[in-house]
Amino acid sequence: MSGLRYIEGVVTLELDRERCIGCGLCVQVCPHGVFVLESGQAVLTARDQCMECGACARNCPAEAIAVEAGEGCVRGIINELLGLEGPCC
Amino acid sequence: MKDIGPRFVLPMAQAVVSKKMEPQLPSLDQAVVVGSLATVVGEVPQINSEILLRDRIGHWRVRWNIGRDRFTVEPGLYALGRPDNQSPVLVTANYKLTFDLLRASLPGRDLWILVLDTKGINVWCAAGKGTFGTVELCDRIEISRLAEVVGHRRLLLPQLGAPGVAAGEIKKHSGFRVTYGPVMAHDLPAFLDDPQALNPVMRRKSFPLSERLVLVPVELVQGLRQVLPLVLLLMLVTAFFAPGSFTEGLLGPGLILLAFALSGLSAGTILTPLLLPWLPGRAFSVNGLWAGLLLLAPLCSYYLPVLGNDWAGRLAIGGLTVTGLALASWYGMNFTGASTYSSRSGVRQEMLRAIPLQAGGVLLGVVGWFVAQWLKRGG
Numbered sequence: 001m002s003g004l005r006y007i008e009g010v011v012t013l014e015l016d017r018e019r020c021i022g023c024g025l026c027v028q029v030c031p032h033g034v035f036v037l038e039s040g041q042a043v044l045t046a047r048d049q050c051m052e053c054g055a056c057a058r059n060c061p062a063e064a065i066a067v068e069a070g071e072g073c074v075r076g077i078i079n080e081l082l083g084l085e086g087p088c089c
Numbered sequence: 090m091k092d093i094g095p096r097f098v099l100p101m102a103q104a105v106v107s108k109k110m111e112p113q114l115p116s117l118d119q120a121v122v123v124g125s126l127a128t129v130v131g132e133v134p135q136i137n138s139e140i141l142l143r144d145r146i147g148h149w150r151v152r153w154n155i156g157r158d159r160f161t162v163e164p165g166l167y168a169l170g171r172p173d174n175q176s177p178v179l180v181t182a183n184y185k186l187t188f189d190l191l192r193a194s195l196p197g198r199d200l201w202i203l204v205l206d207t208k209g210i211n212v213w214c215a216a217g218k219g220t221f222g223t224v225e226l227c228d229r230i231e232i233s234r235l236a237e238v239v240g241h242r243r244l245l246l247p248q249l250g251a252p253g254v255a256a257g258e259i260k261k262h263s264g265f266r267v268t269y270g271p272v273m274a275h276d277l278p279a280f281l282d283d284p285q286a287l288n289p290v291m292r293r294k295s296f297p298l299s300e301r302l303v304l305v306p307v308e309l310v311q312g313l314r315q316v317l318p319l320v321l322l323l324m325l326v327t328a329f330f331a332p333g334s335f336t337e338g339l340l341g342p343g344l345i346l347l348a349f350a351l352s353g354l355s356a357g358t359i360l361t362p363l364l365l366p367w368l369p370g371r372a373f374s375v376n377g378l379w380a381g382l383l384l385l386a387p388l389c390s391y392y393l394p395v396l397g398n399d400w401a402g403r404l405a406i407g408g409l410t411v412t413g414l415a416l417a418s419w420y421g422m423n424f425t426g427a428s429t430y431s432s433r434s435g436v437r438q439e440m441l442r443a444i445p446l447q448a449g450g451v452l453l454g455v456v457g458w459f460v461a462q463w464l465k466r467g468g
Binding site (some may be wrong): 003004005006007008010011012025028029030031032033049050051052053054055058059061068069070071072073074075076077078 | 213214216217218248249251252253254255256257269272289292293294296365366367371372422423425426428429430431432433434435436437438439440
């Protein structure tokens with residue numbers, strides 16, 4: 001399934017390696033293998049695979065991860081662009 | 090649950106306002122309930138792993154977008170089989186499709202299932218919205234008096250619930266320790282037998298053909314609901330404009346218009362999901378465009394002689410093709426919402442680029458089509 005790759009270079013995911021305590025929870029919760037644990041620290045090895053679900057940031061006990069999380073859904077973004085409150089799906 | 094204080098709130102997963110908790114168990118009067126289990130907190134509804142015909146009919150209906158928002162089970166604590174106070178507690182959503190998938194994957198097991206009130210939405214989407222979330226989970230633990238039912242303090246959550254749940258806060262406010270299990274329910278038995286069996290593959294969300302296929306009907310039905318009324322209107326207008334009688338116009342150019350519109354829609358809602366890994370381009374709007382070309386090219390070559398290979402005929406076919414491609418691209422782009430790997434930043438970027446082109450395409454295409462009808466009438 002190497003063909004299932006989305007637009008590169010757009011995601012907002014950031015990892016602050018200074019804060020990382022190496023617990024590995026981000027590696028566990030990420031559904032796309034974006035993080036790898038290397039010598040007791042998380043490393044972003046596949047940033048472009050990130051879908052901005054926010055699981056890593058929400059579960060990081062050290063608040064070392066930041067991402068503008070959200071569902072990638074057309075209606076939700078239209079509502080957001082028009083400044084409307086509305087459901088995504 | 091008490092106020093959990095200031096914390097990093099992701100924009101899409103706002104905390105649910107907490108209310109006063111009255112202890113409560115789900116009703117025994119639900120089709121899925123087969124009995125009850127006496128516990129210290131009362132009669133807990135008992136379920137099993139069997140999926141009956143009426144369950145399957147329900148699954149089929151929601152896959153076709155029928156009654157999807159009413160396909161729920163009551164939130165709260167359920168007993169699968171005969172769990173005791175050391176049995177694992179699995180947490181899930183109150184979408185019945187999710188609930189059924191979970192219980193069906195655990196035949197012969199005795200465990201507790203804690204169903205969160207996700208308003209009938211599946212775990213992953215609900216986690217994104219925050220209803221499968223920290224506050225609801227803490228509330229549900231309290232409402233269900235879970236700490237009295239089980240002697241341990243462990244919760245097993247699906248990995249895809251993680252976008253809504255902060256494991257650390259659950260521990261802090263309820264005392265329960267969250268473990269994220271495999272992405273897919275069918276990996277649960279292996280994981281329950283040996284947590285070490287959880288390998289990186291079980292942590293990844295793939296998007297195989299079978300999973301893309303089951304999503305097609307909902308995409309198609311929703312698309313038809315939006316496109317058909319407009320197309321029928323345009324068919325009527327075409328019938329007025331076209332040379333010959335109203336009926337001839339409706340059954341001639343009118344039906345051709347319908348064919349192009351439905352092909353564009355099908356390209357976006359059926360072909361794009363199915364051919365996703367093989368369509369060129371990363372943006373779904375581009376994938377949709379290619380799927381549209383695949384379907385519309387043969388349609389063009391078939392109908393060009395029918396409409397006449399003159400200027401008016403070419404303009405008519407050109408107009409319909411551009412409209413069909415724009416529809417294919419739009420509905421292809423819509424599939425980002427159902428896909429498992431598109432990021433919001435990416436979707437926003439492609440929308441800002443694609444929507445002007447898609448809207449312009451439909452507008453130009455429809456205008457071209459009617460100009461062609463008018464030319465034919467004059468000529």
